[in-house]
Amino acid sequence: MAELKPCKVCNFSRQKSVGLVVYSLDQLKVKGGETLGFSPDTSVSVVLEDDGTIVEDDAYFLCLPVNTKFMLLHGKESWVPINKIDGGTAWLSRESIALDDDEVDTVFSETDAWQSLAAQLKHNLASIILLSDAELQTLVDVPCTDLASALGFPQKKAQALQDTLQTVLDRREESRQSKELLQLYLKTVEKEREQEASQEGEDDDAVETDDMDEVDSVSGFHTRTLMVLKGKTSPETRLSNQELQMVVNKGAASLKRILGWDADRTTALVQACEAELEGRLQQVQALASLSAQSQQPSDTSSTEDADKIKAKRSK
Known part of the structure; x- marks a missing residue:
């Protein structure tokens, strides 16, 4: 079993405080709830009395x-700081009202929200910056006379405080809108950059295509022709007839110097280009022969018709 720990507990109004010795948080809830008069089946939460820090484990x-x-808190109770003005005796007037527990919870639920916030501002006015938008709006919506009474301020000063709270709300809203506009602007800029990068890529491709059409001043070949010649597999099949003829005309010795290859590899390339060119020429000749043969009957028929016409005229 854990070591016993001396501590003190009080209720929501701080009007009842007792000392206990417990060994765990759960035992503190049980013994504290019994001592403060809570119902056994009531759900209890524990906070530090001085600053409201929740103790959960x-x-x-x-x-x-x-x-x-x-x-120890239960139901709709929430922690509020001690009122420095009345020394914490303001709760006596609430407890003196002859109401049962349910009626007290109802009264507190309607007023505790803004009153606890007002007490927090009374204790430390700089805590305005820590309040959420909903809490600021709650204080702005409170009737000025009620807020002045809770804070102990003149009504004019309470009104000035509410105006200040409204200004803080407005500035936060402006900040949110500015942030949204900035995010929208950044998205637009990023999209434009992507479009520009895509356009630049297309331009680069066009430049590369133009560069491939340039003629190398040393070799006399187009850049594309040199790239094809340096290819690994059957470059002769990807060259035009004119390019093949240029390779054959250059010869193995010139290509060896241009491509930087050994004699065997260069000779093999020239021979392959020559064979490819010869094969293409043979195909062209074969097609021409077939075309001539297809036209020969019609030419003979035309000659015979012409002879018949001449015979008729002589008769």
């Missing part, structure tokens, strides 16, 4: 110093 509970004062 034993690890944190056991790290706290001995005689730490805790506040």
Whole structure:
């Protein structure tokens, strides 16, 4: 069993405080709830009495110093700081009202929200910057006279405070809108950059195509022809007839110097180009022969018709 820990507990109004010795957070809830008069089946939460920090696990509970004062809350109760003006006696007037527990919870639920916020501002006005938008709006919506009474301010000063809170809300909204506009602008810029990069890529491709049409001043070949010749597999099949003729005309000795290859490889390339060119020429000749043969009957028929016409005229 863990070591026993002396501590103090109080209720929501701080009007009842007792000392306990417990060994865990769960035992603190049970014994504290019984001592403060809570119903056994009531769900209880534990916070530090001085600043409202929620205590949820034993690890944190056991790290706290001995005689730490805790506040036990149930239902709709929430932690509020001690009112420095009345010394915490303002709760006596609430408890003196003859209401049962349900009626007290109803009254507190309607007023505790803005009153706890007002007490927080009274304790430290700079805490405005820590309030959420909803909390600021709650204080702005409170009737000025009620807020002045809760803070102990003149009504004019309370009105000035509400105006300040509204200004903080407006600035936060402007900040959100500016952030949204900035994000939209950044997205637009990023999209434009992507489009520009895509356009530049297309331009680069066009430039590369133009570069391939340039003629090398040393070799006399087009850049594309040189690239094809340096290819690994059957470059002769990807050259035009004119390019093949140029390779054959250059000869193995010139290509050896241009391509930087050995004599055997260069000779093999020239021979392959010559054979490819010869094969293409043979195909052309074969097609021409077939075309001539297809036209020969019609030519003979025409000659015979002409002879018949001449015979008729002589008769």
